[in-house]
Amino acid sequence: MSASVTVLPTANAPLLRADGVSIQFGGLKALTDFHLSIQQGDLQGLIGPNGAGKSTAFNVLTGVYQPSQGDVRVCDTKVNGRKPHQINLLGVARTFQNIRLFRALTALDNVKVACRAQTALHQFDTGLVAKLKNASHNYADWWRALLLTPGFQREERRLTEQAEHLLSVMGLSHRRDEEARNLPYGEQRRLEIARALGTQPRVLLLDEPAAGMNTREKADLMVLIRKLRDDFKLGVLVIEHDMKLVMGICEQITVLDHGETIARGAPAQVRSDRKVIEAYLGDSYLESHGGAA
Amino acid sequence: MQTPALPLPESRPLVPPALRGVLPVLLAVPALVLFQWALSGSEFASYLLNVMGVNIILAVSLNIVNGMTGQFSIGHAGFMAVGAYIAGYASLQLKEVALSFLPVAASDQVLFTVALLLGGLAAAACGFLVGLPSLRLRGDYLAIVTLGFGEIIRVVVQNTDAFGRALGLSGIPQYASPSMVFFWVFLVVLAARRLAASSHGRSLWSIREDEVAAEAMGVDTTGYKVRAFVFSSFFAGIAGGLFAHFVPIINPGSFTFVRSMEIVVMVVLGGLGSTTGAVIAAIFLTLLPEGMRSLFGALGTEGSLAQRVDQIRMPIYGLLLVVLMLSRPQGLFGTREIWDVLPKWLSRKGGGRA
Amino acid sequence: MAQLLQHLINGLAAGTIYALVALGYTMVYGVLKLINFAHGDVMMVGVYMGYATAFALGREARGSLVGVAAIFAVAMLGCALLGFLFERFAYRPLREKPRLTALITAIGISFALSYGFQLDIGFLPGASPRAFPEIIEPTEWLIIGDRDVVVWNWQVISFLIAVGLMVGLQYLVFSTRFGQAMRAVSWDHRVAALMGIPTDRVIALTFMLSSGLAAGAGLLYAIKDTSVSPLMGLYVGLKAFVAAVIGGIGHVPGAVIGALVLGLVEEFVVGYAASSWRDAVAFGFLILVLLVKPGGLFGRVAAEKV
Amino acid sequence: EKKTQPTPSGEAGTQAAQGQPAGTGGTPANADTILLGQVGALTGGQATFGISTRNGIELALKEANAAGGVKGKKLAVKVYDNQSKPEEAAQATTRLITQDKVVLILGDVASSNSLAMAEKAQAAGVPMITPSSTNTTVTQKGDYIFRVCFIDPFQGFVMAKFARDELKLGKVAVLQDNKSAYSIDLSDVFTRKFKEMGGMVATTESYSQGDTDYRAQLTAIKKTQPDGIYVPGYYSEVGVIARQAREVGLKVPLMGGDGWDSEKLFELGGSAITGSYFSNHYSPDNPDARVQKFIADYKATYGGVPDALAALGYDAARVAIEALQRAKDLSGPAVRDAIAQTKDFPGVAGTVTLDEKRNAVKSAVVLKVGDGKTQYVTTISP
Amino acid sequence: MSEAQVKTLGERQAFTPLLAVDGIKVHYGAIQALKGVSLTVGMGEMVALIGANGAGKTSTLRAVSGMLKASAGRIQFGGQDTTSLKAHQLVPRGMAHAPEGRGIFPNLTVMENLELGAYLRRDTAEIRADMEKNFTLFPVLKERRNQMAGTLSGGEQQMLAIARALLSRPQLLLLDEPSLGLAPQVTETIFRTLRDVNKAGVSVLLVEQNAHLALNSAHYGYVLETGEVVMAGPGKALLESAEVRRAYLGE
Ligand SMILES: Nc1ncnc2c1ncn2[C@@H]1O[C@H](COP(=O)(O)OP(=O)(O)OP(=O)(O)O)[C@@H](O)[C@H]1O
Ligand SMILES: Nc1ncnc2c1ncn2[C@@H]1O[C@H](COP(=O)(O)OP(=O)(O)OP(=O)(O)O)[C@@H](O)[C@H]1O
Ligand SMILES: CC(C)C[C@H](N)C(=O)O
Ligand SMILES: [Mg+2]
């Protein structure tokens, strides 16, 4: 049973779009009037000081938080109020700032969990009939697992192959059967990306993928992110504090401060923006990187 | 968790895929027939095996919610009660009915199975109801709701005339036999293992590990949690139904929260998430009190202390739980299965001697 | 009207006892996230300690203020010691282990105590209930009408003690260094140690406090309902736990209010509806509260930042 | 015989145990021991009853062995706990029958447990005598199941009659234990009979075994202003109920059944319970020498006045022993037939004659609770 | 012992030992994380500990601060043997540890977290002053003083952890990857602060992924590889060594 996603990318609608999204926590405006649009092949950056609202933006885009204003659209379909798993099924995957792997599962299983989700039938109608149909389908699907139907076995094999493929893409094949919690930090980060890719996304959101990596690993990661974008035909949005990485790979960068978008543009442009330097980069960055290129 | 990897495509499977699903069942049936034949005549062993089987079903099914999904349910006895009373009541009503096209014994077993399924389904429906709050509640709060639900079921039974109130239901035809009970044991273990190794099982594990991440990876966590509850309570209902058909009388006192706790103990002792662990813990804890009886029986039948030995079993049981948990805090096999662990133990032992 | 008032008083009196037991649950849960299933049974042991002391003192002495103080002191200190031992040998070794593990040892201890006390070997009391001696001579504190409404001295005493303890605990937890340490330990005992907080000692003390409190509660309970039995901890413990959850487990005033509310709900179900449905209504009420407020009346479900 | 004082047949017991090769469970009756079985609640909610019964049985066996045993053999009894749960009772019974191969089974007290046992005993053809299960259905399980006590319909009738005729009560309230089949049954019968006799039952409230606070129920009962309260529960709760009844200002007499009978009642109820009435199997006041000797012996061994359960346990064991003596051999049918023929057996709790339904046809006594002891009031016959 | 194989690059400057770790081993179950690590931190010195992921940096810090028990080896702190002391016993002796993962109390407010940092101190007035000093270092914390710490952004949490550690007025500050997840500017600030703190007399043992930054600020550095110290030397010297440049700076 393969995916029957009801939402398909149309010619020029962006894959993921935020339209004037705002969210508050108590009195704190974590994100104000946030706009963003990601197309296939994009590699965008999201930067800003700590607490600027970057992770919050991710959370709104993926349905963890509901925006108090504005819309989030996936391929022109409004997804406000949808649950995270539903948004994921529409093709938006993410990693987390603090690694959230399934710690006791093997590397392979971590990826297979994600692959699995795409094989389920999903219906986004909310009508009672649709819900019942959906529910009965879900229960029936368990039966296939219990009876080990040939179709189910085939499917499982396909999942395994798919997951193994993703592990090898991320250079993790040698860790296939190790529990995620026993992997070194850098590999855990990569495994998170592999897992996100398992959900067959069209848009990939990476929250500080290079945190905790040393300079060499960061360099490798830069190559990898570009490669993923090309091979998997993704739109990618990266949050990162490592300017070398952001400036090195992103084509467009959005800068947040106190929840507001203070700048947007190509790296060179952003880097020399006075407001960005004041709020985020600091003068020393200018000094050590020789100012605007 | 180390789910055995599926055979790689190049290694030609021994069994054709179409058969793999049913083969174990086909093998199990004759084995159980033999088993039944071997047991004939040993009443006590049969009774004990029945009790053991029911405990295994309860432990393995609870393990699906508590161990695999990481939800914390302590009201399993409630689902068992639903199964026991519904199935028992159905059998009582059908007692005089026989299917004319079948020999009496076969007809009884067919009706028995129908009653069991009715009980299981009723329990599953309750499981659905209890699963719903799990959409909103976490951890210990969910636990107390399951406990409360179990107690409510008990009170309802206790106030229902059709269920015999405090006296309970007696005269339920004693259809259950070890072969029947173990057929269900076999089914629940097979189902649990297959579930655990399937993509659905992996989704459950992922919920246990990190709900937020699971949701973000496209796992419908609420749906899975409810389904885990339904699945688990279905088997608890079956266990209850079997119970009602070999225990001469069922009454509300057999389904208190203490009973639920005993099942939780089995699951934790076996290792949360380990199906074989749950099986072995259930066997061990069923035999323990009876074993102590045999042990103390050696003291003779006279004298004040000898008369009291049966009273001492329960305090000792309690202390033993403490000792066992202290010596193996992760449970018997952790989250693994016996075949993952045993070879290592054996080789370590062997290595030590060499 | 008079009847309503009487029910109200009865309900509050029952709730008061639940409250005291619930406070112990809540405290231990607070620092360890452990549902101490043996809490009710520790209470039971405390009551038997008080019972034994009362008899050792003899009829005269136990009625006096000193006698009562002695009975409470022995029971509470004895239970504090018991709590210390359990924490040291049954829970501490499991602190870094999965949470359910300690729950199982708690269940084990609960079984061992409640079944052990049913034996009649040695000092163990045997299964039959005993009458608890009247260490506080019951007298009417307030009488309305022709004994339409009666409030007894011990009801007032227990209520005051419960409120006093609640206020004291609240002060302890929120306004003392020990309380600060307790709260730190409750959130993360490993990090708390890095702040210089002696976590082992804090946890042990919390256990002792909670067990001592249980003994005190048990004695008030025995004074109120006059009987003592090995299984008494089971029911009271369960109800108190429910009360703690209704209030929001880990929350001190919540435990007290949850307990009073539960006491009243039970009383009114029995008084004005069907007494045989009391437990079902109590649990139904619990579920309802949790569905509306998933963290109990006052508890909050910790926000998790993603 | 006296020199092996503590347990005359102790040697026989140990011999039996040693005689068995290790591994075979249990100690089946060997050449010189006849093994009986008892299943009782030794732990759990009904533990106190099981323990009393066990004491009574133990005493009867001791006496019988001292008097030379049965058919030249010593008697021994194997006691298993059922944790007050029917499934455990069934398991223990099965074990007694198939592993220990007992010739006869005694027990249990609570009817739910006895029902479970009866099923197993009947199926295996092993005679069973319940000392004190009063629920009608127990002996209906088959021809191997007997009891040495009267049944609930009779007991309920006794108290209804007493309340109407002797106490001249018009309106009563009932307070029953909802967890006990026994209590519910008695309450139903009483209510029916009392109404038939022209009385009125104002309200029926219930509690659960193990509760200790009954003020809510009693306050509700008080509102109906009854002339008396029928509390067919166990003494473990009744004592406290009496105290709280007085506390809420209910001064009317309380009435109950055989579940009240225990020395502990006086302790638990204090002065509040004095002046109440209950129906019972026997009265310790009975001047009959046999009764007084039993009481004296019991006091000497266990300390304390035996309650009805001890008395019935003692009677059940003695009925069994007497039947074993009469039986032509120790096979199930022979023993069954012998028991069935029990007639005018002089028990301490009344004369036992088993009717064709295998129930003892006995009269009941009504006792009044006095200060620290009961006073015989009247005897009511079926 | 593996000390023999340690490659040292140059001499250490004026040095009075404050912390001396001698051949400690640490196990997690069957996994051996440290295979005999030795290092020293001098009075007033800032020492950096670098190494790949999983090299055992965090484990070393944990063993030093008493969060973990070393199965072999000795630890001396301030002239006393502290090998068997627990974490809470080391705090009053002047050690503060800002652990990996920050270890803030998520359900306490920022202010309460800071107060806990000063748990063992009773000099209320001084605490106030220190608190203010902290707030000037990290103005965000002042803004957020009443927010639940768990809802702070990653960087804010890191600042809180460091500020809290400083509030115990330690002699030795153990920091586990303080720059993790921080904006470049904040990282700058934190390292500047660290240097100030260090100048004021607090010794620092710093674990960092960012080898460049760490070695630049540190007087002395150690390189850890799979549970063993493989190289040691003055910070600048390490920074210039070919091995370090290749393995950790990606050059
Ligand atoms: N659940 C929440 N409740 C209250 N406040 C929140 C919550 N989540 C985030 N915030 C606040 O919103 C602001 C933005 O947080 P966010 O995590 O988006 O920052 P960020 O840009 O990702 O920072 P960093 O780079 O440090 O990770 C912060 O001030 C944070 O304290
Ligand atoms: N709690 C634990 N249980 C089991 N193994 C652990 C645990 N913590 C660490 N390890 C293992 O010990 C080794 C050293 O880990 P440590 O965390 O000290 O490394 P690190 O140098 O701090 O790495 P990183 O840069 O990733 O933080 C690693 O192999 C790791 O897998
Ligand atoms: C103890 C007795 C009052 C027991 C009661 N006769 C019953 O059948 O349960
Ligand atoms: Mg962030």
Ligand SMILES: [Mg+2]
């Ligand atoms: Mg680390």
